[in-house]
Amino acid sequence: xxxxxxxxxxxxxxxxxxxxxxxxxxxxxxxxxxxxxxxxxxxxxxxxxxxxxxxxxxxxxxxxxxxxxxxxxxxxxxxxxxxxxxxxxxxxxxxxxxxxxxxxxxxx
Numbered sequence: 001x002x003x004x005x006x007x008x009x010x011x012x013x014x015x016x017x018x019x020x021x022x023x024x025x026x027x028x029x030x031x032x033x034x035x036x037x038x039x040x041x042x043x044x045x046x047x048x049x050x051x052x053x054x055x056x057x058x059x060x061x062x063x064x065x066x067x068x069x070x071x072x073x074x075x076x077x078x079x080x081x082x083x084x085x086x087x088x089x090x091x092x093x094x095x096x097x098x099x100x101x102x103x104x105x106x107x108x
Contacts (some may be wrong), residue, residue: 026105029051030101030102030105031102034099034106035100037098037099038067041067041071042058042061042066042067045061045070045074046058048070048074048075048078064095064098065096068096068099070091071088071092
């Protein structure tokens with residue numbers, strides 16, 4: 001597998017699977033890892049919107065890219081300082097890269 005790595009996704013070749021089952025297994029691993037990323041991103045989004053009524057809107061967001069865009073906006077306005085803000089933006093960049101990879105694996 002090339003491109004960004006995702007937590008929980010391994011390149012270890014499973015024994016005894018035919019190619020179709022191996023492909024299904026690998027796609028499933030990518031999809032599961034993406035769920036972990038998305039859940040963590042929702043937690044960050046919720047932390048950035050709390051306390052306030054906007055915290056109730058996070059469950060209505062259906063797209064990882066919308067979550068990333070919202071988080072970028074809030075991080076830019078949060079006054080975190082250049083070091084923390086830079087690390088946060090770099091993490092969000094990695095999330096978007098992983099999202100693109102996930103979409104290619106699952107949908108192409």
